[in-house]
Amino acid sequence: TGSSRPQRMLKAVQKNATKGDPESVISAIDYYCRHKEWAMNVGDEKGLILDSVLTEVNPSTALELGTYCGYSTVRIARLLSPGSKLITVEFNPAFAAVARQIIAYAGLQDKVTLVEGPSGDLIPKMKARFGIKSFDFVFLDHWKDRYVPDTKLLEDCGLVSEGSVLLADNVICPGAPEYLKYVRNSPRYESRYYKSNLEYTKVEDGLEKSVFLG
Numbered sequence: 001t002g003s004s005r006p007q008r009m010l011k012a013v014q015k016n017a018t019k020g021d022p023e024s025v026i027s028a029i030d031y032y033c034r035h036k037e038w039a040m041n042v043g044d045e046k047g048l049i050l051d052s053v054l055t056e057v058n059p060s061t062a063l064e065l066g067t068y069c070g071y072s073t074v075r076i077a078r079l080l081s082p083g084s085k086l087i088t089v090e091f092n093p094a095f096a097a098v099a100r101q102i103i104a105y106a107g108l109q110d111k112v113t114l115v116e117g118p119s120g121d122l123i124p125k126m127k128a129r130f131g132i133k134s135f136d137f138v139f140l141d142h143w144k145d146r147y148v149p150d151t152k153l154l155e156d157c158g159l160v161s162e163g164s165v166l167l168a169d170n171v172i173c174p175g176a177p178e179y180l181k182y183v184r185n186s187p188r189y190e191s192r193y194y195k196s197n198l199e200y201t202k203v204e205d206g207l208e209k210s211v212f213l214g
C-alpha cells in the first residue's frame with residue numbers, strides 16, 4: 001500500500017523546511033499544497049486572517065478543534081506569548097500521528113498539547129485534565145456539523161467567558177450554515193465575517209469571528 005496525503009505532506013516538510021523554523025514549515029506546506037497536491041489546511045490566505053485575529057487576542061490558553069496535519073497548529077503556536085498554551089483536538093489517529101511530527105519539526109511541541117479523540121467527549125474533560133479555567137481563543141476547523149454542538153458544549157462547560165473569541169474556518173465552503181445562524185442570531189455573540197477564499201483556490205470561503213459576550 002502507498003503513502004497517504006498527510007504522509008506525503010510530512011515528507012515535503014522534512015525535505016524543504018528547516019528544523020525548528022515554523023515559518024519554513026508553513027511555507028513548505030503551502031508550496032506543496034498549491035503546486036503539488038491540494039490539502040485541507042487553512043492555507044496562506046485565510047492564514048493571514050488567522051494570524052491577525054490571533055495577534056489581536058494574544059491568548060494565554062487557546063483551543064483548536066481539528067488539527068489535521070498541524071498546519072494551523074503551527075500558525076497559532078508560533079505567535080503565542082511565552083508560557084501560553086494551545087490544546088489541539090484531532091479525532092483521526094492517522095492525521096494526529098503526522099501532526100505530532102510536523103509540530104515537533106517546527107520546534108513548537110512545548111507550546112502544544114495534541115489530544116486524540118472525539119471533541120464532544122474531550123471538551124467536558126478539559127477543565128479536570130488540563131486545569132483550564134476558560135479559553136481566550138478557539139479555532140473551529142473540524143467536522144462542520146460539530147461546530148454548533150461543540151460551541152454549546154464549550155458554553156455549558158464554562159470554557160468560554162466574556163471576551164473569548166471563536167474563529168471558525170469554512171463557514172462558506174464546505175459551509176457551516178447552522179453555525180452562522182447560531183452565532184449571528186445569538187445575543188451572546190458579536191460576530192463578523194472575513195471574506196476570503198478556500199485554501200489554494202479561487203473558490204469563495206471565509207472565517208467567522210465571534211466574540212462571546214458572557
Ligand SMILES: O=C(NCCO)c1cc(-c2ccc(F)cc2)cc(O)c1O
Binds near residue numbers: 174
Ligand atoms: O472537513 C474539513 N475539515 C475537518 C476534517 O479535518 C475541511 C474540508 C475542506 C474541503 C474539503 C473538500 C472540498 F471540496 C472543499 C473543502 C476544507 C477545509 O478547510 C476543512 O477544514
Ligand SMILES: [Mg+2]
Binds near residue numbers: 040042
Ligand atoms: Mg478548514
